Amino acid sequence: MLPGILEQARTFLKEVIPEGGTAVDATAGNGYDTLFLTGCTGPEGKVYSFDIQQQAVDNTAFRLKNAGAEAEIIVSGHEHALHYIQEEVIDAAVFNLGYLPGSDKTVTTTPDTTIMALEGLLKRLKKGGRIVLAVYHGHTEGKVEKDRLLAFSEALSQKKFQVLQYQFINQKNSPPFLLIIEKK
Numbered sequence: 001m002l003p004g005i006l007e008q009a010r011t012f013l014k015e016v017i018p019e020g021g022t023a024v025d026a027t028a029g030n031g032y033d034t035l036f037l038t039g040c041t042g043p044e045g046k047v048y049s050f051d052i053q054q055q056a057v058d059n060t061a062f063r064l065k066n067a068g069a070e071a072e073i074i075v076s077g078h079e080h081a082l083h084y085i086q087e088e089v090i091d092a093a094v095f096n097l098g099y100l101p102g103s104d105k106t107v108t109t110t111p112d113t114t115i116m117a118l119e120g121l122l123k124r125l126k127k128g129g130r131i132v133l134a135v136y137h138g139h140t141e142g143k144v145e146k147d148r149l150l151a152f153s154e155a156l157s158q159k160k161f162q163v164l165q166y167q168f169i170n171q172k173n174s175p176p177f178l179l180i181i182e183k184k
């Protein structure tokens with residue numbers, strides 16, 4: 001079977017994150033991606049995890065503690081990520097867009113801040129590094145965000161980046177898809 005988008009997202013990330021590397025979870029949520037990234041970087045590496053909701057940060061901290069893993073969890077919008085990331089180069093970043101499952105659906109990622117964060121993180125991305133975004137566009141904000149992200153990605157220089165869209169195109173109800181931006 002073809003892997004689902006979240007499984008494939010992890011494959012795309014793991015391929016470019018070495019042990020001891022640096023990775024960013026731009027949307028901590030319940031911490032599943034943060035925990036996954038700590039498994040890629042290993043104890044010698046560094047994972048930064050951002051979220052604007054205290055509940056998400058708490059859930060992520062709880063998940064990591066239970067697993068005996070560590071990350072720097074920051075209550076801040078990912079648009080400010082470069083204020084916090086000390087390393088000059090990052091190996092990868094992941095965005096899982098939309099709202100926190102089981103929580104306030106009015107707090108979602110927004111096109112302006114998502115693109116601001118991307119612009120910053122792309123500057124720090126190593127050659128061969130990847131930013132993977134899971135794009136959910138079933139809700140109204142999500143549709144706008146999807147259109148803006150596709151326009152932003154399509155406009156990235158072909159000389160500097162490769163951009164891939166991974167999507168099942170015969171599913172009903174606006175199925176989510178992945179955007180993978182790789183620096184050449």
Ligand SMILES: C[S@@+](CC[C@H](N)C(=O)[O-])C[C@H]1O[C@@H](n2cnc3c(N)ncnc32)[C@H](O)[C@@H]1O
Nearest residue numbers: 027028029030031032033051077078096100109
């Ligand atoms: C779909 S959830 C993320 C799920 C998460 N990756 C996981 O593994 O559970 C999206 C998260 O993005 C957060 N968010 C929204 N705007 C944000 C921003 N500007 N910066 C960082 N996080 C943001 C929301 O609070 C929410 O927790």
